[in-house]
Amino acid sequence: MSASIDMRKFRSLYRKKLRILWLAISCAILLCGSLASCRDNVSSWYPTGKAEVVSFYELDTGGQELLTVTIEVANTGKTGICSCSISISVKTTDRTYKKTFIRTIDIQPGGRVYFDVEILYSSAEERLAPEGLAIIGEFYY
Numbered sequence: 001m002s003a004s005i006d007m008r009k010f011r012s013l014y015r016k017k018l019r020i021l022w023l024a025i026s027c028a029i030l031l032c033g034s035l036a037s038c039r040d041n042v043s044s045w046y047p048t049g050k051a052e053v054v055s056f057y058e059l060d061t062g063g064q065e066l067l068t069v070t071i072e073v074a075n076t077g078k079t080g081i082c083s084c085s086i087s088i089s090v091k092t093t094d095r096t097y098k099k100t101f102i103r104t105i106d107i108q109p110g111g112r113v114y115f116d117v118e119i120l121y122s123s124a125e126e127r128l129a130p131e132g133l134a135i136i137g138e139f140y141y
Helices: 002-037
Strands: 049-060 065-075 081-092 096-107 112-120 128-140
Touching: 049 081, 049 128, 065 081, 065 096, 065 128, 081 112, 096 112
Parallel strands: none
Antiparallel strands: 049 065, 065 112, 081 096, 081 128
């Protein structure tokens, strides 16, 4: 009789473990299904854009050269851009300048904005090198 009681306990324990295993597998399948259903294209929910240099000029400000760069920021995503940070590199005949600019500005999907950035050279003899102006980083949020 004690052998049959032990078998009942064994079966009960086996069923409990089987239920726990079934629950764990169900949760794993549910999690995988949820993750697989997410869109892999972040532009549908995360701000995306493109920054380009559209014009620039150098100006003598009374003994010191100043570079003014006009940057175009276009919203290429499906959500609005509230802020952007743009990093540029300016290579002159003497040195390289790197600067990051942060702008808080509302750009709707498909929209474009323009803003000017100024970089003061260290000496009056510096000039922008050919192909010396580049956008080296951009982030939208």
